[in-house]
Amino acid sequence: MEIIRTVDVERTYEDKGVPVHAVNGVNLIVEQGEFSVLAGASGSGKTTLLNVIGALDVPTRGEVFLHGEALSQKAGNELSAIRLTKIGFVFQAYNLIPVLSALENVSFPMVLQGVAASERRERAMAILDELDLAGLAHKRPGAMSGGQQQRVAVARAIVTNPALVLADEPTANLDSVTGHKLLDMMLRLNEEKKITFVFASHDEKVIARAKRLVTMRDGQIINDELRDGVFT
């Protein structure tokens, strides 16, 4: 099933009066259950494309469809609702809320969804437990390692059962071993729970695990390679 479709998407920035075409006419379809990586050098446009797909940014031209719905037609609060219910984000810098514990961070999207406190706690603990993070439930981000924080960030991204998880350089701040562990975990979630992951990364570890590798350069897709055949 098609989750994302971009049609001739362009994103142009002004940099000191000079237009920069960060994304330039991208057409991409992401199917459910993919474990795809947008790869490319710095400045290739992969993060910008990820932001546009995730409704964090709006394209200068073109259209993004999520589950067949055009995002350009949505108002700001509707886009917030889409991010809340359909998309999970994992950032390079973890971006946990520093004043909340791991449990509260994971629960937070459910607070925004209006889930009852008891159910929030139950679901958040279940996810933390599943990702071997139960011991960190009451620790704040400042008391956790980078790898632990990123795993909590993944738990936060998937706790609402989103259609899509977008991860922007999730391993960039992690050492090699921790990065591999994180990828193992995400791959497991992809295979066991059929969660769709789209990464933006130039990390070889991530690229090596990609089931689909979309390579970008100068804002355009220059290669789209399916690694393991048919998506499930």
Next chain:
Amino acid sequence: MLLTLAWRNLWRNKRRSAIIIASVAVGVIALTLSDALSLGMMHQMLNNRIGAHVGHIQIHAPGFRANPSLTALLTDPDAIQTELASIPAIRQSSKRIVQFGLLSSSRSSAGVNIVGIEPERERRVSHIARSVVEGHYPDSSKGDILISRHLARKLEVELGDKVVAMASARDGTVGSEVFRVCGLFATLDAEFDKFHVYASLPTVGSMLGLTKEASQIVAIVDEVDSVGAYREAIQSQLGGVLDVASYRDLLPMLVFQLDSYEQLIWIFYLIVGLAMFFGIVNTMLMAVFERMHEFGVLMSLGMARSRMFALILLEAILLGLIGTLTGELLSWLVSIPWERYGLDLSVFSEALGSLGVGNKIYPFIAASTYLNSLIMVPAFAVLGALYPALKAIRLRPVEALRYV
């Protein structure tokens, strides 16, 4: 969890929050205590005037207040007192003769209000008896006169000295009487003291050619706050012919001052509020801009702008509330000894005496002062947070995430 998040965000930068809370608290303390001092002073002025002479209610013949002379007298004051005695709300009443005249000693003379009183009943409607500082309060015997210490100095008389009072009598002649100074009084109102002397009612009456008439009846009621209603009730019971006036009618300037102060205090609120407003704008701007990236994260998690707006305002409300409550608590602690022992301002005794206040002010904090601060200050805090909050929610998520 929004409240939890706001509360914890407040303490991310403890020093900054503590500084703004302290500045709010100082503003609230300044506001509350100056309000307490002003209210205390004005209530003292009013109560002193009521206690010294005015009482809660006065009854006159029509026209007396416009022209206080012997042309408008209560012809049967005893009957009125009997009527008053049947009204449960009237605690006590006393009749007086009041006539402007001249009091002379062998060395000097002064224009005064000669007040003829029923000494025993007067004790219960005014505190003039308690204001005697030398000698004794006049009894019913003929010839005693109580004058103020201030007037004694002016007339250069002492206890036991003779003075002569002269005033227009009812028949148009000049009535006079020789008195002996039996006592000196000093109220808290220096201006009042200069112009009032007291002698027994029969003596003053006989001097002025009166038999049973009186100039006024002064009454004290049980519930001062209901004085307006009592006034109406008395007016109606006495047949609506007589002039029944409450202290609010008799001291219009003072009452106006007190009433208008309650409006003026809002200007103080505005000034203190504005000072806090800029402090909070500054604090919230810093707090918002240094967390702009985090707001981007919250937006990416799907937090609606309205909710983020509410989060920032909630933080400002909490700052304002904590500062206000701290300020109110400290004000209350400071006011305990003030209310009990008073604030000795004898260095300003001359000015305070002319205001009729006394050297000691007993400030009191009205419940409305606490309540007004509790509403006004957080409201200003919200106003102060509006601009930073609007700045935060106007950014697109990706702009906020990239914000450095």
